[in-house]
Amino acid sequence: MKWGGLTDRRGVDELTQEFLAESQEGLDRMERCLTTLETNPKDGELLGEIFRAVHTIKGTTGFLGFKRLEKLAHAGENLLGSLRDGRLQVCEELITMLLKLMDRLRAILDLIESTGGEGTRAGDADEDLIAELQLLNDPGGRPVAPADNDVSANESPAMRDGAEFDRGASLTGGVKEKTLRIDVEVLNRMMNLVGELVLTRNQMLQRTIEAATFPELARRLDGVTAELRETVMQARMQPVGHLFSTFPRMVRDLARTCGREVRLEFSGQETGLDKSLLEAIKDPLTHAVRNAVDHGIEAPGVRALAGKPTEGCVRLRAFHQSGSVVVEIADDGAGISQERIVAKALERELITAEQAGEMTEREALQLIFLPGFSTASKITHVSGRGVGMDVVRANVEKVGGSVEIESRLGVGTTIRMRVPLTLAIVPALVVKSGGESFALPQTALAELVYVPKREQASAIEHVGGAKVYRMRGHLLPLVWLDSLLGLESCQREDDHGFYISVMEAEGCRYGLVVDDLMAPEEIVVKPLSAVLREIGLFSGATVLGNGTLALILDIAAMAARAGVKALDERTTEETSLEKATTGVQFLVVEQGRHEKSALPLKVVERIETVPLRSVEYAGGEPLLQYRGELLRLEDKGGVLTEAVALSGTEVDRTLTVLICEGGTREDGRAGRRVGMVVRQVLDVAVGEVLPGGCSRSGSDLVLIKNAVLRLDRDMAGMGEVAR
């Protein structure tokens, strides 16, 4: 049958294809307008838009010979004509009827697309709908336009009006799916940038590496490339609002079928998302919104009893968060009962009674993502048909996203879909394991721990065959990347330890053990071929700055492969609590002798141990070459001076340097990174900035673990960070 459809589709000629695309787009517009019209009945422009959509379909069908479509569109047009002329008033019944008309039109369009014909079988008759439309148009024989039922008489004025509409519609009408509308402005910018790229290349070709202007050229190339990349990405971005716009209609219909009162609220419609991603999350999002209306929001009576307003609210929110776009569907409905979920899972034999007994709230909620799970006690025709959240999750994860659910009984449920901004570029940390480099998406990376060799034996504990690391009093399951991937683990002779990258994915938190950390990089994700995707642990590959390839690890898949489960509920709870309540984490360091001070952890990018030899001086100021950048070294505690004085006796002296981000300077430009020389790093702790600390020495005071420390905020912007 599939095959038949395919050949037939080829039978649809180009003209019809174009008509289909144009009509679908017109109907999309109509849908948006209809739902707005209901709340805004006097808006003539909206009516015009709707009229145009139907009229265009009618006009073109006549000429392509789709009689059925023409008849139906005509009946609709008559009704809309009366509406536009003010002979009819917008009412709920009317809107419903028009929506019905729209659905039917759409169904016929789909039929044409798949079979090439509009279908004339008995089941395809539209007489019922046409009759209903006419009835609405002529309520109880009220005097309306003469010969209301006479097709040709009523058609002519509409046709005349429509002629100009028509032109407008075909000008803006485009083909869907494979094409994208781009702002000419964006295209021009791209062209300019490409021009500049060519110019820079030409100049580079004419000069040699040794030329004095080379660094400048390289910088320019860098700038142009970055800008070009951004512009191209921008061209692919579509506002999430496009997706949201289909929901008012759906929610309206749903609310009526389910007998709910639902208000739909949006925010962040302008949030841009790659077109392909937008399409990918369409189905999961639709499903989630359906669930919210059908299962989430209670019937008005129930709500009133619970002391809530009878009208429920579904909020769709889109926003950027650390390199990904989050789309949130929140309802203020009944919430999900943990007991019911567990009971249901038991009934469906998805879990054993034993498992149910030791399940935490978080784990119980995760159960709804299991295949074949549905909590609706009675199956409605809207949702709860067994295809559920498992499909939602699978679809979102397919594009590298994740789904979270939060629910509080009686308060509401929030489903959060996190999708990458684009499939193309992600911030990542490059790590080394078994002598090969891999990229970890920063979105899944929670924190990094270094375990020195001498502490290895004591740091790793064994719990029932699994290796764990005790981290701030909680157990973190460990996964060795090299053994998971079957790589030869390279034993290093020096006393270099290993790093634990704490990863978070799908409610799992585990420590991925790697040999070494390389640079954080913005990586361009390249898809892998099918045969490599099948391995299931890599989400792509990327070319690193040094020209080598690195595989991008799929954090969730690795957790599953290694058998890590979201076990330690307390851990995740408490850490999120920590973040939520106190906010700021500080790095406690010893700067001057026996003098502790604190730095907001956020500003510290890395802690480096550098040999004293590598410190250079310019104009008396100590400088450090760090990844191609010249860092100014701050030496407040006199550690450097001391070290230099002692260096005569100790040749291999090293310094601990905190690489700090510069923040924003007073003139608004991004400041340069700064290296801070400290005696030693003592601790990472949560603290609180004391209001009105001593400003005399340019520092605030901070309370950490009941001890007052000096907050170093010499670097501009740091004070803000701390707050």
Place this chain on the structure above:
Amino acid sequence: MKLATVNDAANSETVSLCSLCVGDQIFGIDTRRISEVLGRRELRRVPLAPAFIGGVVPYRGEVLTTVNFRALLGSESREEAGCVLVLDDGERGERFGLLVDRVGGVVTAQASEFDRIRRR
């Protein structure tokens, strides 16, 4: 995946073939199937990949999966880096690399000179 493209060439008069070596064996491949010869490249190995995958290599902004012809033939792998040919699988529109020991020259052959390999 057709590597020896004898069939494709059967209809045309003359065919230009690129010769390539694996160990002491020599093979020919229709040049129309070759997008580019990359020369000696260090491949990035992919852990847990099937044995016949030689690794991945950056190619024109893509990550090219490379088939190790040696492994495909069941020969032992060798230490030094091989040559990578970029092939276009016309039917599926998929591009892949082929890792061989050495790439020879291009020879023009008459289609009529081809002998079919009979299946035993």
